Amino acid sequence: MMVLTVARMVWTEIVRKRLFWTTVALTVVFLALYLFAVQRVSASAGSDNPLDDPLDAYLHRAVWLSIGLYMANLIVAYLAIFSAAGTISSEIESGLLLAVLPRPIRRWQVYLGKWLAHTVWSGLYAAGVYWAVVGIVRVRTGLPLDPSALWRGCGVFELIPCVLVSLMVLGSLFLPTLSNGVMGTLLFGIGMIGGFVQRVSAAPTMSKVGFVTSLIIPTNADYYRMFYEALGGSSLPPIGAQMSARFGPFGGGPVPNNAFLVYTGLYIALCVGIGLWRFGQRDL
Amino acid sequence: MTAVIETRRLSKQFPNGRGVHDVTLRVEPGAVYGFLGPNGAGKSTFVKMLAGLIRPTSGEAQILGFPLGHLEARRRLGYLPELFRYQDWLTAEEVLRFHAKLCRLPAPVAERRITRVLADVGLSQAAHARVRTFSKGMQQRLGLACALVAEPQLLLLDEPASALDPGGRRQIRELLAELAAAGTTVFLNTHQLEDVESVCTDVALLIDGRVRAQGRVDEILHPEPxxxxxxxxxxxxxxxxxxxxxxxxxxxxxxxxxxxxxxxxxxxxxxxxxxxxxxxxxxxxxxxxxxxxxxxxxxxxxxxxQRRLESWFLDWTAEKGGSTP
Structure with missing residues (x-):
């Protein structure tokens, strides 16, 4: 109950501080531009250079899905990072928590309430953008997509904001808001570069670099698994893997296995657990 | 009778060597206890320990018979921090409603208390205004209203009048006197010596993290006529x-x-x-x-x-090498 009271306050803040409507408005602009681009390219592909090979036609459409989801991945990541970067630190800096924590509420309830609020907010946003992108590609290009595969993809996609929110709420216990935001952005960037390196080079060393960066920050690896799932890769493993390989750093290359998804879950749990423990110990 | 606040050799040692050391004091029910000291003496650290925001490194303390930080202790105390801010995207009434929820007040009781405390601190007219439009003095009043909303048995006030004009300070003094008359115990950490003189029954002086003097205000102010x-x-x-x-x-x-x-x-x-x-x-x-x-x-x-508390304060801070506020 107290967790929800704290979470509701965060949601009120998101709405009252115009973060919600600003995000919605700019997302509509992004989706409109994306729709426009998909529509134009889809129309030109159909008239000027018809794709006779069904696999080529499928991949051509799927490229647009990979572009859309990759952009959605970036937007969702930055939203999660900057929404949650100051959730504890800014309230310590301003003195807001000094008035809240002496109330008869346990510190873990405050921490969990904030984590829950940002996770739900970023998660809902991620789901909205994901389905909007999928819907645009499906409707405008006719790309055949399996609903159950799309749901699996959506589930994996939700891990990305969840990881970042968990990391940022934890980071906000140790770093000021700006430093925490920079830390989150750089870590996310490191994960991306690691994934790129792994996919553009066949050298084992590069593969190890990608693996290590995905352990440090699993978001990029989760993105690849999400894209693989969304295209139905896990339903048709051999074909899925082949298709996935065609998208290069935006969706191709090695796909993280189920053990990695478990690792992501443990990563989230560890971040939340450390945060709960540390917040309970911290002097304000 | 159980003391409202009782500390025995309560200490908080920070890595830089500062903090509070071996503070032993007892605040009786209904007292208005003034806590004085020069800047950096450790007064706010002590109050934060009482509020459960800082963990002591040693010593013992109880609030209303409960250990520091205990939920029951926190349920019965109201705290106004020295440096604070409330959610400026909310109205004054919404801030108080949030705090009433944190205190688990039933909704009808909460609404009644919110109306009452807003009137007590002179903010009834601003109940529906966003906090971001408030002056510093109004925010200070809102802070006091938040501290009072759950009808606490103990009120911990850290510099409650620092941002108020003379009229506002007088109003707060009158409010504290009313609360004391109604049986609320007040622990007042302040630099406003005249506030301590006019409303406090007891006083302690903290210098370099240690209590150097404490006693009843009337005894300090009238030692020898x-x-x-x-x-x-x-x-x-x-x-x-x-x-x-x-x-x-x-x-x-x-x-x-x-x-x-x-x-x-x-x-x-x-x-x-x-x-x-x-x-x-x-x-x-x-x-x-x-x-x-x-x-x-x-x-x-x-x-x-009449001896002024200021001279008592200055005598002690000069004698013990403390700086003046």
Missing amino acids: VWEFDVGGWSDDDEASVRAALEALPGEAGGGRIERIERVERLPGDAVHRLQVRLEDAEQAAWFNALLMAGGLSVYRVQSK
Whole structure:
């Protein structure tokens, strides 16, 4: 109950501080531009250079899905990072928590309430953008997509904001808001570069670099698994893997296995657990 | 009777060596306890420990019979931090509603209390205004309203009047007096010595993290009654003759012995001297007045001199090497 009271306050803040409507408005602009681009390219592909090979036609459409989801991945990541970067630190800096924590509420309830609020907010946003992108590609290009595969993809996609929110709420216990935001952005960037390196080079060393960066920050690896799932890769493993390989750093290359998804879950749990423990110990 | 606050050798040691050390004090129910000290003495650290925001490194403490930080203790206390901010995207009423929820007040009780405390701190007209439009003084009042919303048995106030104008400070003093009269115990950490003088029953002085003095305010302010006499026509010869007259007394004057003339000073720009004489009561003052008149002196003004808390504070901080506020 107290967790929800704290979470509701965060949601009120998101709405009252115009973060919600600003995000919605700019997302509509992004989706409109994306729709426009998909529509134009889809129309030109159909008239000027018809794709006779069904696999080529499928991949051509799927490229647009990979572009859309990759952009959605970036937007969702930055939203999660900057929404949650100051959730504890800014309230310590301003003195807001000094008035809240002496109330008869346990510190873990405050921490969990904030984590829950940002996770739900970023998660809902991620789901909205994901389905909007999928819907645009499906409707405008006719790309055949399996609903159950799309749901699996959506589930994996939700891990990305969840990881970042968990990391940022934890980071906000140790770093000021700006430093925490920079830390989150750089870590996310490191994960991306690691994934790129792994996919553009066949050298084992590069593969190890990608693996290590995905352990440090699993978001990029989760993105690849999400894209693989969304295209139905896990339903048709051999074909899925082949298709996935065609998208290069935006969706191709090695796909993280189920053990990695478990690792992501443990990563989230560890971040939340450390945060709960540390917040309970911290002097304000 | 269970003390509202009881600490025994309570300490918080920070890595830089600062903090509070071995603070032992007891605050009785209904007391208004002033907590004084120069900047950096550790007053806010101590109050934060009482509020459960900082963990002590050693010592023991109880709030209303519960250990520091215990939920039951926090349910019964209201706290106004020194440096605070409330959610500026909310209205004053919404901030109070949030705090009432955190205190688990039932909704009807919460609404009644919100109306009451907004009126008490003079913010009824601003109940529906966003906090971001509030002046610092209004925010301070809102802070006080938040501290009061759950009808606490103990009120911890850290510099409650620092941002208020004289009218606002007076209002807060009156409110604290009302709360004390209603049985609320108040722990007041402040630099406003006149606030302590006017509302506090007890006081403690913290210097370099240690309690150097504590006691009842009336005992500190009236340790030995001193009376002032503004006298015209005074000369050095008069001082000698008055002292001689006092020496010649049989030992009793007005029911007790007049100890001595403590100080004689000429008031600036005037031919008037001010004598400070240690006397036991008004009867002795009347007797001494008659002595002066009999000596052919004009007495313009007679007044009991009250010791100010400021001089007590400055005496201690100077003696112990503390800086002044």
